[in-house]
Amino acid sequence: MSSTTERPTFPNDTERLVWEKVTQSLDADGSVVANMRLTGDTKDHEIDLLILMPDSGIVVVEVKGGSVSVEDGRWFQGGGTSRHEIHPVKQAHDGKYALRHYVENDPRWRNSSRTRVRWAHCVVTPYTDIADDFAMPDCPRWAIHGRNDMDQLMRRLRVCATQQESGHRLPNEDDVALIREILHGRYLPRPTLTADADEREAVADRLTQEQAMLLKVTRLLRRVEVRGGAGSGKTVLALTQVKGDLARGGNDRPTERVALLCYSIGLATYLKRQVDQMPRKHRPAFVGTFHELGMRWGADDGTRDDSNFWEERLPAQMAKLAATLGEGHKFDSIVVDEAQDFAETWWAPLLGSLRDEDTGGLFVYSDENQRIFDRFGRPPVELVPLVLDHNLRNTKQIAKVFDPLAPMRMRLKGGDGPEVSFIATDPDDALGSADDQVEALLDEGWQPADIALLTTGRRHPQQAELQKERGQRGYWESFWDADDVFYGHVLGCKGLERRAVVLCVNESESRERAKERMYVGLSRATDRLVVVGDPDVVRAMASDPVATRLGLQ
Numbered sequence: 001m002s003s004t005t006e007r008p009t010f011p012n013d014t015e016r017l018v019w020e021k022v023t024q025s026l027d028a029d030g031s032v033v034a035n036m037r038l039t040g041d042t043k044d045h046e047i048d049l050l051i052l053m054p055d056s057g058i059v060v061v062e063v064k065g066g067s068v069s070v071e072d073g074r075w076f077q078g079g080g081t082s083r084h085e086i087h088p089v090k091q092a093h094d095g096k097y098a099l100r101h102y103v104e105n106d107p108r109w110r111n112s113s114r115t116r117v118r119w120a121h122c123v124v125t126p127y128t129d130i131a132d133d134f135a136m137p138d139c140p141r142w143a144i145h146g147r148n149d150m151d152q153l154m155r156r157l158r159v160c161a162t163q164q165e166s167g168h169r170l171p172n173e174d175d176v177a178l179i180r181e182i183l184h185g186r187y188l189p190r191p192t193l194t195a196d197a198d199e200r201e202a203v204a205d206r207l208t209q210e211q212a213m214l215l216k217v218t219r220l221l222r223r224v225e226v227r228g229g230a231g232s233g234k235t236v237l238a239l240t241q242v243k244g245d246l247a248r249g250g251n252d253r254p255t256e257r258v259a260l261l262c263y264s265i266g267l268a269t270y271l272k273r274q275v276d277q278m279p280r281k282h283r284p285a286f287v288g289t290f291h292e293l294g295m296r297w298g299a300d301d302g303t304r305d306d307s308n309f310w311e312e313r314l315p316a317q318m319a320k321l322a323a324t325l326g327e328g329h330k331f332d333s334i335v336v337d338e339a340q341d342f343a344e345t346w347w348a349p350l351l352g353s354l355r356d357e358d359t360g361g362l363f364v365y366s367d368e369n370q371r372i373f374d375r376f377g378r379p380p381v382e383l384v385p386l387v388l389d390h391n392l393r394n395t396k397q398i399a400k401v402f403d404p405l406a407p408m409r410m411r412l413k414g415g416d417g418p419e420v421s422f423i424a425t426d427p428d429d430a431l432g433s434a435d436d437q438v439e440a441l442l443d444e445g446w447q448p449a450d451i452a453l454l455t456t457g458r459r460h461p462q463q464a465e466l467q468k469e470r471g472q473r474g475y476w477e478s479f480w481d482a483d484d485v486f487y488g489h490v491l492g493c494k495g496l497e498r499r500a501v502v503l504c505v506n507e508s509e510s511r512e513r514a515k516e517r518m519y520v521g522l523s524r525a526t527d528r529l530v531v532v533g534d535p536d537v538v539r540a541m542a543s544d545p546v547a548t549r550l551g552l553q
Helices: 013-025 088-104 147-163 173-183 193-219 234-243 265-275 290-297 307-323 344-352 396-405 427-444 461-480 514-522 535-542 544-549
Strands: 031-039 044-053 057-063 068-071 074-077 084-086 119-125 144-146 223-228 258-262 286-289 333-336 361-366 384-388 421-424 451-455 486-489 498-505 525-533
Touching: 013 031, 013 044, 013 057, 013 147, 031 088, 031 173, 044 088, 044 147, 044 173, 057 088, 057 147, 088 119, 088 173, 119 147, 144 147, 193 234, 193 525, 223 234, 234 258, 234 265, 234 333, 234 361, 258 265, 258 290, 265 286, 265 461, 286 290, 290 307, 290 344, 307 344, 396 514, 396 525, 396 544, 421 427, 421 535, 427 451, 427 498, 427 525, 461 486, 498 514, 498 535, 514 525, 514 535, 525 535, 535 544
Parallel strands: 057 119, 119 144, 223 361, 223 384, 258 286, 258 333, 333 361, 421 525, 451 486, 451 498, 498 525
Antiparallel strands: 031 044, 044 057, 068 074, 074 084
């Protein structure tokens, strides 16, 4: 437990700044606990700062850095593609009551015959100005402290303590000492696994946005192919492009009618979730798979095992339908992610759906080494190539393992993380061993939502059951379930990632396009990777250099 006499380890500079402001002005008999994690009866709570002030009160402080805004009663943090909804008042409120319940139910408090002392909660936004007349039903002005309040923060915190629960007595020095004693040993120190992962993710987000400067070139170029290996940020750049000039217009162009396409249902689900956060008037006219675009036009449906339908009949039908589209249903630009999976016959209907086939925008994002189908149909038009040669998303330990399979030599900038683990097992026992590794990751401290188990052979029973229960669409929506480990297959997970991945090589021999499937599977983990399988099979599928980096003899 960190106090004013122990400098804590903070997950970010914002919490450190507020801690310093508090400790500089705190009375000698007061104390501060930073970064406290409390497990309640129904949920976990994280308390940024707990301030214990004899003769004033106990205050739970929720710190929110960066840009904080409120719209229609909802709180948001960040801007652009990183903007997300937050719940700072609820976090502080719930944390206060959970902590008070924890303290008051401790035998040391109950047996001392102490009555309830004064508890309070508040929000601090050190980089956001708060108007003097700010008011919300659950957050009066005295309960939130903005950038313009930082010089008087301690005074305001004391006022906050007197405003809330005024019917309860003021704590004395003995009360504060006992509370600290009760909390001693129950504080979980940071940084944790997830805090490190958060930091790496924040760095990757920043580097990806810096890399997005490349897209300025596309303000003049209308036919571009962006090539890059796994972890280079292609999908993020595709979304950035869709959310940028193409959505709002640029170079004196009006807002464009844009289509954003990909091959896999899983990636399409992710892209849809991302663009749903955009203002409605700036959203692409279409987001989804090639097949979904055809269905919108009125094309036939097909079965997954009918290759002739996908390669010949569907694109031919879509080409005819594209020729009949009215001007209002055609596109000014088309953006294609994971384009290496598009068949040669698919490009004709796409080009035919452009309002101007000669000058309409075509922006293609590809990684030929992730081509896990025996096809790669390039668009029949000239594209200006742009190359991404940085890996930003995977730790260096993970990227080094799959680097021999990448389409080019990549500069590894994803930060340091845990070493990659290899668990040797017979193919028949691979699924059971992989399940054991999922449990081990949970024991390490990873949350279920951080973890995916991906197979290279037959599907995991959990995947098969969920697909049967929810259908393909519902199954892929489960990828974002906050409480569940995800079970999938490498064929469907391109463009998607989780922090911790167990790659289960549940095959007895190397099959066609094995290297590409291993490349996809090895690169889905951003922070922690465990590979399970037969060493000889893994070596045959992934190559000797990869086997050596996995530590196989």
